[in-house]
Amino acid sequence: MARLAGPEAAINRRLLWLEFVALYIGAPLVIALFMPGHMLFEALGVFCLAGLALLWRTGGFDWRGLIRGWSRLPWAEIAGMAVVTFGLGVAILWFSRPGALFNMLLNRPGFLPVVWVFYPFLSALPQELIFRPLFFHRYGALLPHGRGALALNAAIFSFAHLMYWSWIVAILTFVGGWFFARAYLRHGFPAAWLLHAVAGNVLFTVGMGAYFYSGNVVRPF
Numbered sequence: 001m002a003r004l005a006g007p008e009a010a011i012n013r014r015l016l017w018l019e020f021v022a023l024y025i026g027a028p029l030v031i032a033l034f035m036p037g038h039m040l041f042e043a044l045g046v047f048c049l050a051g052l053a054l055l056w057r058t059g060g061f062d063w064r065g066l067i068r069g070w071s072r073l074p075w076a077e078i079a080g081m082a083v084v085t086f087g088l089g090v091a092i093l094w095f096s097r098p099g100a101l102f103n104m105l106l107n108r109p110g111f112l113p114v115v116w117v118f119y120p121f122l123s124a125l126p127q128e129l130i131f132r133p134l135f136f137h138r139y140g141a142l143l144p145h146g147r148g149a150l151a152l153n154a155a156i157f158s159f160a161h162l163m164y165w166s167w168i169v170a171i172l173t174f175v176g177g178w179f180f181a182r183a184y185l186r187h188g189f190p191a192a193w194l195l196h197a198v199a200g201n202v203l204f205t206v207g208m209g210a211y212f213y214s215g216n217v218v219r220p221f
Contacts, residue, residue: 013141020139023051024156032162037214040163041122048126051134058138066133069188078191078198081179085199089206092168100210115204120197128193131157131177132184150185154178165220169211172203 031043055061093101104112135153136143143149157177158170176199184192203212 016139017142019054020142023047023054024135025159028160028162032165033219035163037163037217040214044123044126048129051130054138055129055134061133061137066129066189069190072187073191073194074183074187077179077183078195081195082198082202085202086206088172089203089208093207093210096168097207097210100207102205103207104209105205105207112205116201119200119204120193124196124200125193127157127160128180128184128189128196131160132181132192133189136181136185150178150181153181157181163214164211164217166211 027047035043090101104115131153135156136149143152154174154177157180158174161169161173176196180192180196183195200212203209
């Protein structure tokens with residue numbers, strides 16, 4: 001089980017707060033306001049590498065924890081995530097964008113397996129590294145206790161998706177972030193990563209790429 005571990009005592013608390021705000025508030029805001037949508041994966045890669053460097057600099061992190069926990073995966077929770085995500089995705093599209101429902105499955109069925117293979121590694125994995133191990137380890141000393149830490153993590157994760165300019169995306173990522181963070185703290189990193197990967201692949205399968213594909217983003221200004 002992952003722990004809320006604080007950074008080394010030598011790290012100045014005030015500077016740590018500034019770093020936290022710059023990474024989790026400033027960077028998503030700049031991306032949402034200025035970054036072209038087609039550069040999403042490049043930006044995610046850069047932030048993932050920066051996050052890993054910060055995690056290494058913090059010290060005291062058990063790197064083996066990133067690959068431990070496969071034997072205690074919460075399969076019932078993972079299955080529940082898949083079913084609930086499917087139902088929510090279908091319901092949202094049915095009422096908001098019925099033309100997008102199962103759009104990729106119907107019109108580009110050959111591309112869907114590509115999404116299933118690459119999404120977990122190119123999107124879910126770097127996001128989980130930034131928003132779970134880095135968040136809870138390096139910034140653990142700044143976090144509230146118990147569910148407050150989960151709520152803050154979910155809110156930060158939701159804000160990171162500001163670039164989609166959608167209240168639907170904001171709500172879904174908040175709820176998803178809560179469950180991913182809880183899985184990380186209870187079962188370890190593999191559980192959080194797998195939950196995220198399953199949720200994302202289900203969303204794209206039902207057609208929610210209409211909301212989560214950066215190429216569809218239109219800034220409201």
